[in-house]
Amino acid sequence: MAKLNVGERRRLEKLFDMGGGYVLDFSNRTLEEFVYDSVEAEIYDDRYYYGSGSKANRLRGFWKHEPENRVGKLIQDLIDHAEEIYGGEKADEISACREITNRLLSAGAQSAPQSSAQAPWLGASLPTGSIPASITASPDSDGTQPVRVFISYSWDSEDHKDWVRELADCLALNGIDITLDQYDLQIGQDRFQFMEASVRDADAVLCVCTPNYVAKANGRSSGAGVETSFMTPQFFNHIQTSKQFIPLIRVSQDGSPTTPDYLASLIFVDFRKDADFDESMETLLRHLHREPRHRKPQVGPKPRFDR
Numbered sequence: 001m002a003k004l005n006v007g008e009r010r011r012l013e014k015l016f017d018m019g020g021g022y023v024l025d026f027s028n029r030t031l032e033e034f035v036y037d038s039v040e041a042e043i044y045d046d047r048y049y050y051g052s053g054s055k056a057n058r059l060r061g062f063w064k065h066e067p068e069n070r071v072g073k074l075i076q077d078l079i080d081h082a083e084e085i086y087g088g089e090k091a092d093e094i095s096a097c098r099e100i101t102n103r104l105l106s107a108g109a110q111s112a113p114q115s116s117a118q119a120p121w122l123g124a125s126l127p128t129g130s131i132p133a134s135i136t137a138s139p140d141s142d143g144t145q146p147v148r149v150f151i152s153y154s155w156d157s158e159d160h161k162d163w164v165r166e167l168a169d170c171l172a173l174n175g176i177d178i179t180l181d182q183y184d185l186q187i188g189q190d191r192f193q194f195m196e197a198s199v200r201d202a203d204a205v206l207c208v209c210t211p212n213y214v215a216k217a218n219g220r221s222s223g224a225g226v227e228t229s230f231m232t233p234q235f236f237n238h239i240q241t242s243k244q245f246i247p248l249i250r251v252s253q254d255g256s257p258t259t260p261d262y263l264a265s266l267i268f269v270d271f272r273k274d275a276d277f278d279e280s281m282e283t284l285l286r287h288l289h290r291e292p293r294h295r296k297p298q299v300g301p302k303p304r305f306d307r
Helices: 006-015 028-039 055-065 068-086 091-109 158-173 191-201 211-219 222-235 274-288
Strands: 147-152 176-179 204-209 244-249
Touching (some): 006 055, 006 091, 028 055, 028 068, 055 068, 068 091, 147 158, 158 176, 158 274, 191 222, 204 211, 211 222
Parallel strands (some): 147 176, 147 204, 204 244
């Protein structure tokens, strides 16, 4: 897969006008033709289905599945097309995106097999610090259904929304069936029904905790508060349902609670330090996949004390 950090993706998505699910001026048909002419790939193949399946998400799916050389070639051609549309209007943005293309093409030309010592999860490169992206885990082969996870969070800022999406992407690429409003809540849908169904159907609910999220959850205000209203009855019944509620601490403030009141007694995963993202992600993935780092040994036989 191509290693694009979140800053690079945001630049490309802004240039390609991908915010509403679109890609530049393409229709479904013309995007299909363009991608095939560029890299001989069928963009509407199932392997590129991602999120809602929109044109923008198809392109994101391509970025996530294909190596640097193919991704770099397609982005290069898309930048050329964007330049034809905008002319000199977005010269700085186009120049910055061409640097991304050059890096991808250079990396693709020099690519070598990944070291087996690399972490198998995707290290998210966040706006506040660059964390190298690594290879993704091999898909499970035991035929079991993936763990279904709903991610509850507050829209604190665009950077925070990007971070949450990176978290969701990392989980999805490593065997977790994620539900996230940025991908799964469409125009015209009932957002309250979406929240209720997402909480009900999930095996685990991940609560991305920030001071804003905690305040809204405790005050039952805004989207996070509504989700909390749906979650608390199931939380107090989670022993019978086996549903998990897992706090992820993203931002905290001294003197303020780190989690909503109803989650205060739960063990959390600490995501406050971007430099420790890979370690925190491994902790979370191991828990969700029931693959602990250390396994409790079986009880052995009683020793013979007469020896």
